[in-house]
Amino acid sequence: MKNASYDIAIIGGGASGLMLAANLDLMGAPGIVLEGSRVLGSKLLMSGGGRCNITHGGSIKDFINAYGEAGPVMRKCLYRHSNSGLMKWFEDRGLELTDEGGRVFPASGRARDVLDTLLDEAASNLWQIESGAKVTGLRKADGLWEITLDGGYTISARNVVVAAGGITYPETGSDGSMLGILKDLGIEITDPRPALAPVYVDDYPYADLAGISLKDVSVTAFSSDAAHTCKGKAARMTGDILFMHNGFSGPAVLNISRYAEPGERIRFSYNRELKDLPKRMQKVLQDRARGTSGDIKTSVLAMLLDHDDFVVRSVDSRGMVTAGGVLLDEVDMSTMRVKRFDGLYVIGEALDADGITGGYNLQMCWSTACTCAEDLKKGIQ
Ligand SMILES: Cc1cc2nc3c(=O)[nH]c(=O)nc-3n(C[C@H](O)[C@H](O)[C@H](O)COP(=O)(O)OP(=O)(O)OC[C@H]3O[C@@H](n4cnc5c(N)ncnc54)[C@H](O)[C@@H]3O)c2cc1C
Structure with a gap:
């Protein structure tokens, strides 16, 4: 040649x-x-x-x-x-x-x-x-x-x-x-x-849920100019998510990963009541609302169900x-x-x-x- x-x-x-x-x-x-x-x-x-x-x-x-x-x-x-x-x-x-x-x-x-x-x-x-x-x-x-x-x-x-x-x-x-x-x-x-990759976040609380997936979860990635205000939404997808031992995966997360920027926010809205979540997840959310009581605890839980926000640490380099x-x-x-x-x-x-x-x-x-x-x-x- x-x-x-x-x-x-x-x-x-x-x-x-x-x-x-x-x-x-x-x-x-x-x-x-x-x-x-x-x-x-x-x-x-x-x-x-x-x-x-x-x-x-x-x-x-x-x-x-x-x-x-x-x-x-x-x-x-x-x-x-x-x-x-x-x-x-x-x-x-x-x-x-x-x-x-x-x-x-x-x-x-x-x-x-x-x-x-x-x-x-x-x-x-x-x-x-x-x-x-x-x-x-x-x-x-x-x-x-x-x-x-x-x-x-x-x-x-x-x-x-x-x-x-x-x-x-x-x-x-x-x-x-x-x-x-x-x-x-x-x-x-x-x-x-x-892109089409798992997303890792700071202070990930769901390691114990590894292997559990949830349907119809809305995932929103926020753009860099809205880092701490959550006002400027970059993209939102609804679908299945998968909890891994160290981060989030599943189709909705993979599809949003192209918009996820390290240092910016990603939000999970579970679109269901606490009682309709897997028992182990209910416990994690209850623990996260601990320290608050009565009405405040109820509203913290309601907030977590709708606005479970994290700061993106990284997007897995092994994207599809x-x-x-x-x-x-x-x-x-x-x-x-x-x-x-x-x-x-x-x-x-x-x-x-x-x-x-x-x-x-x-x-x-x-x-x-x-x-x-x-x-x-x-x-x-
Ligand atoms: C795990 C995984 C699962 C996937 N599943 C699906 C799926 O089911 N459906 C779907 O639609 N997509 C899927 N994708 C995505 C899909 O495979 C890719 O989008 C597609 O293969 C891209 O094709 P391409 O030819 O553009 O690039 P590639 O397939 O990456 O091919 C590029 C080629 O160029 C060669 N090359 C690079 N640089 C040079 C160079 N300097 N000189 C000579 N050769 C070079 C590389 O060796 C490589 O063979 C998946 C991807 C992964 C990683």
């Missing part, structure tokens, strides 16, 4: 890079997937607890709200390459799917089958796939992209697609290195941080996704081209867009990869 020249180089052999290769027939043009780690699709293999929740059922219209402020920006891309398109693509290739309350999985329950389908299609589209090929530099020289690989040698490509993911689970190869390289090119990057990444304003979302550079594209989790749990993040990889494939197809030489 040393000094070789390609029409298209995809940096990253994870979900979005492989979805692109699987959907782009090179028609004889030279194309390469450069995967930094030894294993392709490591994060895809661990997704959905190894079962891979590829997308969510229902109307694609409902997806817009799943990505926060990025949702409306991605609308066209999501509509053009929707959840039903993704499901049909896999089913047409023999991968049976099953819908479990909206979450769509391969019927086999094996993420491996999703990865194998992508790899088979990429191979039939004649992509050269190289693992252990970590990119350490990228620059434009004489109208081509010069890509430096670990070990110091270079290759060149007319088009480069960055599909290098975010910063969480760095052992999968997604270590944020490409975000640094893009930043050095002058591309604006929103600071990456973990990364919030932050390449600013969406830098990218033409109808092609995935970086506006200021010819022949440079960004797709998947490397973008400053992340979704809630339920298959929305892999759907985003699919929608951005297929949008990019459409544009690249026009220019294959």
